[in-house]
Amino acid sequence: MVDFSPVIPIAGLAALATAAYLTLRVLRLPRGDERMQEIERAIQEGARAFMRRQYTTIAIIAAVVATLFAIAIGATRGLAEGLRTAIAFSLGSALSAASGYIGMHISIRANSRTANEGLTSFSGALRTAIRGGAVSGLTIVSFSLLGVWGLFEAYNAWFGSEGPDRVVLSMVGFGFGASLIALFAQLGGGIYTKAADVGADLVGKVEAGIPEDDPRNPAVVADLVGDNVGDCAGRGADLFESTAAENIGAMVLGVALVGVFGVNAIFFPLVARSFGLLSTIAGIFIVRAREDERPMSALNRGYYVTLVIAAVLFGLAAYALLQGPGGSTWLYLFLAGLTGILTSLAFVFITQYYTEARYRPVKEIATASETGPATNILAGFSLGLEATAIPIVVVAIAILAAFKLGELALPGGGFYGTAVATMGMLATAAYILAEDTFGPITDNAAGILEMSGKSAEARARMDKLDAAGNTTKALTKGYAVGSAALAAFLLFQAYLDEVKILRGTATPPVINIGVPEVFVGAMVGVMIVFLFSALAIRAVGRTAWEIIGDVRAQFKEKPGIMAGTEKPDYARSVDICTRAALRHMIAPGLLAVLGPTVVGLVLRVTPYAAESVGALLMVGTIAGIVLALVFNTGGGAWDNAKKFIELTKGGKGTPTHKAAVVGDTVGDPFKDTAGPSLHILVKLLSTITLVLAVLFV
C-alpha cells in the first residue's frame, strides 16, 4: 500500500503558496486614482475596526466557553481530556479567526484594483476579482486541512498509545471552536452588513432621495464595509467549519474501519480534501473571459474543470487507499463520493433556477410586484417555502444512495458511505469559496466606481460583474446549506458513537421519538431554530434603527452634506453600526450555545438526556436546513426580481419597482443574516452536542 499521507501537507502548502502568489499578483496592480484610493482606505479602516472589535468580543466569549467546558469535561472525564479538548478548541477557533481575517484582508485590497481594471477591461476585472477571491478560498480550506492534520499528528505523538479512537475523539473540540467562531462571525457580520444596507437605503434612497452608493450618504462606507465583513468573513468561517467538522467526523467513523483499510481509513478524508484543493488551483487559473462573454460562463468553466479533476482524483484516492475485502469496495465508495459531487452540482443548478431572472420563479415575483408590495411579499415568501422541496428530495436520495453504496462496499459501512459522499460534496469547497468572495469584491468595486464618479461605460461593465457576484453568493449559500445537510448525518453518527463509547454499551443509543422526553427534545430543537431566526432578523432591524438615527443626526448637524460642501463622518456611522451589531449578536449566539446545553442538563433527571439531545440535534438540524432554504431562496429571488424589474418593467421609480424594493429589503436579513447563520447553527448543534456528550450520559 502506497502511503498517500504526505500529499496532505504538500497540498496544503501548495495552496498557501498559490494564495501568496495570487496575493502578490493582485497587490502589484494599480489602485486607481486618488479618489478611488481614498474610498478604499475608508472601507479598509472600517472593516479593520469592525474585525478588531468583533474578534475581541468573540475571543472573550471563546475563552470563557473554553474554560467552562474544559472544567466541565475535566471534572467528568479527567484533567487530561479537558485539556486536550481545550487545546483543540483553541486551535480551531484561532485558525478560523485567522482565515477569516486573511481572506477579508486581501478582499478589501482587491476591490480598488478590480475597479481600476474595470476602467479598461472586463476580462481583467473578472480575473482580478476571482483571484482575490481565490486567496480566501485556498487559505481557508488549507488552514482547515493543515489544522486538522497537524492536530492529529501532534495528538498521535502525544497520546497515540491510547488508541486512534481517543486521539480522534479528542479532536472534536477543534470543530466546536471553529463553529463557535463561525457563528459569531456570521451573526455579527451578517447583522452589520444588512443593518448598514437597510439603514443606508431607508434614510438615503427613501428619505433623502439620493441614489445608492452616493458619497453624500454617511452610511455608504458602512454599507461597503458590510459586504466584506458579512459575506467574506462570515461565509469563510462557515466553510472553514464545514470542512473541518466533516474531516473530523469522517475520521471518527474511519476509526472503526482501521481493521479494514489500515490507517488509510483515518487519512482518507484528508487525502480527498487535499486533492480537492489541487483541483481548485487548476480551476482558478483556467478562469478568463472574452470581453463580451457572460461572466457566469467564465466562472462556471472554472468550476466544471475543478469538478472533473476533483472527481478523477477522488477515484484515484479511493482506488489507492480504500482497497477492501471485496474487489469493488473502492469502486462503491468512489461512487458514494460521486454521489456527493453530483449533489453539489444539483444544488448549484437548483439555486440558479430559483434565483436567476431567466426562470419562472423570479419572473413570478416580478409579476406579483405589479399589484403592490403585499403580493410581492407573498409571492417571494411562498416561493421560499416551495423551494425547500427539491433540495430535500435531493439530499434524501443522496443519503439513501450513499448509505446503500457504503453497505455494498463493506458490511456495516453504510455510514462511512454517507461520510464519503460528504467528502465528495466538499471537494470543490475552495473553488466555491473563491466565487463567494468574488461577490463582495465586485460589489465594492462597483461602489467605488459609482462613488468616484467614473464613466457610465465602466460602471455598466462593473455592474455586469456585480450581478454575477450576486449569483455566486447565492450559489455558495445553496452549496453551504446542501453540504450542511449531508454532513449533518455524518455528525449525528459521530455523536451516537461518542455516547456509545461513553456509556460503554455495545450499540449506539436509539433516538426513539416515540418516547415523550425524546419527542420533547425534537420539539425544542425546532423551536430553537425558529427563535434563533427571530432574534437574528430582529437584530438587523434594531441595528438599522441606530444607523438611521445617526445619519439623520449627521444631515442635521452638517447641512452642507447634501449640497456637497461638507463631508459626512463615515467613520462615525461605521463605529455605531459596529457597536450595535456586536451587541445584538449576543442573544442569538447565547441561545445557540445554551439551548442544547440546558435541555441536556435539565433532562438529566430522566434516563433519556442523551437521547433527547440527540433528537434536538437531528430534528433541529432538519428544521434549520429547511428554514435556511426558505430564507436564502426567498431573499435571493426578491433581490433578482427587483433587478429584473429595473431592466424590463419600466425601471426605477415605478410603483412596481417600489413594491419590489420592499421585497428586496425584507429579503436582505433573510438571505444574508438569518439564512447563513442557520447553516452554522446546525453545525454548531452538532459540534457542541459532540463535545458536551460527556455531560448528558
Next chain:
Amino acid sequence: MVDFSPVIPIAGLAALATAAYLTLRVLRLPRGDERMQEIERAIQEGARAFMRRQYTTIAIIAAVVATLFAIAIGATRGLAEGLRTAIAFSLGSALSAASGYIGMHISIRANSRTANEGLTSFSGALRTAIRGGAVSGLTIVSFSLLGVWGLFEAYNAWFGSEGPDRVVLSMVGFGFGASLIALFAQLGGGIYTKAADVGADLVGKVEAGIPEDDPRNPAVVADLVGDNVGDCAGRGADLFESTAAENIGAMVLGVALVGVFGVNAIFFPLVARSFGLLSTIAGIFIVRAREDERPMSALNRGYYVTLVIAAVLFGLAAYALLQGPGGSTWLYLFLAGLTGILTSLAFVFITQYYTEARYRPVKEIATASETGPATNILAGFSLGLEATAIPIVVVAIAILAAFKLGELALPGGGFYGTAVATMGMLATAAYILAEDTFGPITDNAAGILEMSGKSAEARARMDKLDAAGNTTKALTKGYAVGSAALAAFLLFQAYLDEVKILRGTATPPVINIGVPEVFVGAMVGVMIVFLFSALAIRAVGRTAWEIIGDVRAQFKEKPGIMAGTEKPDYARSVDICTRAALRHMIAPGLLAVLGPTVVGLVLRVTPYAAESVGALLMVGTIAGIVLALVFNTGGGAWDNAKKFIELTKGGKGTPTHKAAVVGDTVGDPFKDTAGPSLHILVKLLSTITLVLAVLFV
C-alpha cells in the same frame, strides 16, 4: 361502579336541543330594514352556492378516496375490515360536512339580526352573536360525540365478539373521514375568504379609492361570504375532527386499560366530553354585558364559568370511572386532565399577549411601520417566529407532566395520562367554537351596517364587537393549534399500537431517527409541511388575481357602478371566486393525502417503511405546529397593528398606515388560509397514517 355511559346520549341530545332552542330564539328576532335583508340574502345566496359546489367537489374526492382505501385495506386485511373502515369513513365525512353546513346556515342568518340589534343595543347584539355562534359550537361537538358513540355501539353490536380492540381500531376511519373533509373545507374556505378579501381590498381601496365594504365594489359580497365559509365552516370542521380523533385515539389507548378500569376505560373520553358540553351550555347562558363593557370581558366571563364547571365535572368523572389499583389513581388522572385544562388557558393568554394591541408585540410592529412596509413585514415576521417559543415550552411541559402523572396513576399509564390531558384541553371546545363563530357573525353584521349606510353610532357599536371577534378568532386558532399539538402525541401512540398489532410484535416499533430511512422520513415530513404552506399561500394569490380581473372588467362594462347609477353583479364575483378557490385547493389537498402514502409505499423496499412513516408523522407534526404558530401569530399581530395605528398614529391615509396595510394583507393568507389548514394537515397526517398503517407493515 355506576354506569355513566347514559350521560353520553343525554348530553349530546341536550346540546342539540339547546342549539335548536337558540336557533329559534335567534330566528325570531327581526332582520332589519329592506336594504339589510337584501344584503343578507346576497350573502346567503353566495354562501350556499359556494357550499353546494364545494361539498360536491369534496364528496367526489371523498368517494374516490373511500373506495380506494377500502379496496387497499380489503385486499390486505380482508373484505370485512375494508368495509368497516369505509363505513366509518363515510359517517365521519358526512357528519363533518353536516355540522359545517348547519353551523354556517344559522350564522348567515344571525348576521342581519345581530346588525339590527346593534342599531339599538350593544348587549343585545353581543348576545345574539354569541348565541348564533353557540349553535355551531354545540352542534359540531355533539355531532362528534354522538357519531363516535353511535359508531362504537353499532360496531360493538355487530362484531363486538372479536374484542374491543378490533371494534375501536375499525373506527379510525371516522377520524380520517372527518379530517379529510376538514382539510378541504378549510383549504377551500380559507382560499376563498382571503382571495376575496385581498382582491376586494386591492382593487377597491387601492385602485378605485373606495372604502372597505363599499356597496359599489362588486367583490364586497364575496368578501362577506368568505368570512362565513372560511371561518365558520373551516374551523368548525377543524374542531369536529379534533374532538372526534381525540376521542377515538383515547379509546384506542383505553382498550389496553380495560383490565384496570373495565369498560369505563373506553367510555371515559366520551363521558368527559359530555360533561364539557354541559359546561358549555351553562357558560353560553351566562354571557351578557353592560352597555359600556369591553365585549371580551363578557365573553371571558362565560369562558371562565365553562372552564370551572368543566374542571369540577372532570374530577367527578375521573373519581367515578377511573378508580384503579392505587387509591389515588383517579386523582393523578384528574390532575393530568387539569394539566390539559390549564394548557388551554395558557394558550388563550399567550395568544392574547401576542396579538392584542395592549401588549409589546403589536406595538412594536406599529412602530416598525413608521419606516415603511419592509420594516413592518420584518417586525411581524420575526414576531411570528419568536411566538413559537413559549407555546412549544408549554406543550413540552404539559406532555412531560401528563405522562408523569399517568405513570404515577398506574404502571405504564404514561400515554393514557397524555390522552387524559388532551381530553381536559378539549373540554371547552364547544364554547371556544361558539366564540369563533361569533367572529364572522359580528364581521358580517358590521359589513351590513356599513353597506346599508346606518348611523355612525350604530357602526361604532358594531365595530367594537367586530374587533372582539378578531380577538376570539385568534384565540380559537391558538386553542386549535395547542390542542392539535397535545392530541398529536396521543395519535402517534395509536399509530404505534396499530403497527404493533399488525406486526404481531410484543412491543411497538421504535422510531429511531438515527436510521437513514427513518431520518429521510422525518425530512420529508418537514418538507411536506413547507410545500403545503407554499401551495396554500400561492392559491390565495392566484384566486385573488382572478377576482381582481373580474372587478376591473365590471367597472369597465358598467361605468355607472362608481357613480352609483348601476348595480354591480355581486353573484358573478362570488361565482368566479368559488370556482377559482375550489380549483386551487386540489394541489395542496392531494399533497397532504398522497405525500405520506407515497413515502410509505416507496420505502417498502426497505424494512423501515412503517418507521419512516412514523417519523414523517411525528416530525411533520412538529413542523406543522410550529409553522402554524408563525402564520397565526404573525397574521393576527399585523392585523391588530393596523387597527392600532388607525386609532393612535394619525389613522388611515398616513404612510405609517399604508405600511401597516401591507403587513395586514400579507398576514391574511398566513392566518386564515395556511395557518388553520396546517392544524388540519397535522391531524390528517395522524389519521391517514393510522388508516393506511396496514399498507406499510
